[in-house]
Amino acid sequence: MSLQGQLAAIFFQLRGVDLQTQLLDDTLNAYQDSLNLTLDLGRRGLASDTDVEEAKAQLETARAEKTALRVQRAQYEHAIAVFVGQPASTFHIAFRPLNALPPRIPGRRAFALARTQYPILPRPNGGLPLPTLGSV
Secondary structure, three states, rough: OHHHHHHHHHHHHHHHHHHHHHHHHHHHHHHHHHHHHHHHHHOOOOOOOOHHHHHHHHHHHHHHHHHHHHHHHHHHHHHHHHHHOOOOOOOOOOOOOOOOOOOOOOOOHHHHHHHHHOEOOOOOOOOOOOHHHHHH
């Protein structure tokens, strides 16, 4: 893959992490609401201590996942900084989740691309064709 291709791939991975972060933020808000509700139910005697602890653990797990996403995003951002020749400490790409759909490939073109990527050879006994070994 060319350097431009690698840069583009890393950039789209970074935007994918931004989207995951956005989804995780929504999840964190829902888990916090769930914990608040469980705590309230616990005070009223309608939820057990186990329920409260499970809600807390669920929220903490999601927070840890968010930390891992921050680290992953920083790694992608630093890789892009290296590609463009900027110091990683001063380089920043604004948070913006990937919200565009991939380009649409017309049906015939997609089939032609798939056929060149994954050639199918006829079986010697006349049965259904199998993908070639190099295509798996």
